Amino acid sequence: MSSTDREVRIARTILDLAHRPADFDPLELLHDLTAQASTLLPVRCAGITVLGHDGTYAVYITASDNLCLALEEEQSELNEGPCVDSARQQRPLPVTSLTRPPGTLRWPRFAPRARQAGITAVAAVVLRLPQLPLGALNLLIAKRPYPSRRDLQLAQTLADATSTAMAFQQQLADQDQVRSQLQNALDSRVVIEQAKGVLSAHLGIDVDEAFKRLRAHARSRQQKLTELSAQIARGNVPADLLTPTP
Template sequence: MGGPPMHNTERDARIARAVYDLAHRPADFDPLELLHDLTSQAVELLPVRSASITVLDNDRISYITASDEMTRELTEDQVELNEGPCLDSARTRKALVPTELDERWPNFAPRAHAAGITAIAAVSLRLPQMLLGALNLLMTQPPYMGTSDMELAQTLADTTGSTLAHRHELADKNILLAQLRTALDSRVTIEQAKGMLAGRFDIDMDEAFTRLRHHARSQRRKLSDLAAQIARGNVPSEFYSVR
């Protein structure tokens, strides 16, 4: 005889939808959009304040994307200071269980605490036989992520890695890193577009990015292409109908 019946919860359904969304992408999908979706799904499903992606490129650590502006700044701070738990995790190529910020990072920890962040965890973002980088998870207070939360974070990251690998002939690292370098370049254009939308519609940068991504998805356009159009001053008329 089998065990007792299993009851699916709303969270189970949300996890299933998240994995499906990360795994099923059009053939010409934008890697930057996929990685941002990974940070968004992590924030939605895990007990974390925010999330970011860092990538290892020839042992150099680069920030790729984050779930919000505050986290973008904190991740860039670590790269700039050459100090922080996200960098330590990337360099050791190991997952980082939730770790409270302390004197190990004397320059970074005060900046994180000022933003309300008290602990950070990380799981590997990997392709078959290859480490690409990390999904970094920022927390504000205990109770911090437990074992099952870390396993879910790794599942989300692994699903994303599999999607990237499938897109790039089962992970030609050089091709993928070239694509991600292009994503790094397009980040500047995206920041310009966010700034233009924020100023024109008197909204903050997070809301500007939300509108930018929503429009790109609804029109089935690449985020980088739409951002370049807006950065040139050509804001689609549909943006004016959202107030």
């Protein structure tokens, strides 16, 4: 049985998500998860919502693009939506339409906003470790064909590979360490948003393009994304990042 190009890419993605260096950046790992999910699955974009320390509230942490990030922010502000529900309940969400019940009834304030942004359906899988709920990987869908059962199984596998990387370095991490990783990621999110804004303003580009340039610069120099973003937020922008792309 021969393998397709997509199958090879899936295998490489799972390996990349599950095996990270000991000093990996948790936020960059989580963003890689959303980027790969939005590439490998028939979805418009993907985002991650995580649980607070007491497990009673959910907050967005990263997304594959600015559209998804904006919709995750709205759900946090409304305290309503599929991302919030999936993170809190720690149950997968099957593909659910936002144009008719039950989606329109379950999220009466969020559904119209999502439709206005071009999102017609949602789904989610859980981000978890044994005995430790972490949050959810949320999938926002704009058009048919919607993700199949196998697509959602793949999404769960990608999420599980990411959780494995967060829990294992040389040995299974305890719950406090994993929670600390998530908190560091939440803290990093703020400085990365600041850096995206600075670069966007300097170059007159949108924030999605600014983020792509940030990541490319960090990776080409084997620098942590959070460290580069903190440098830029302090006003020290590398000269080559300020050179517009021809």
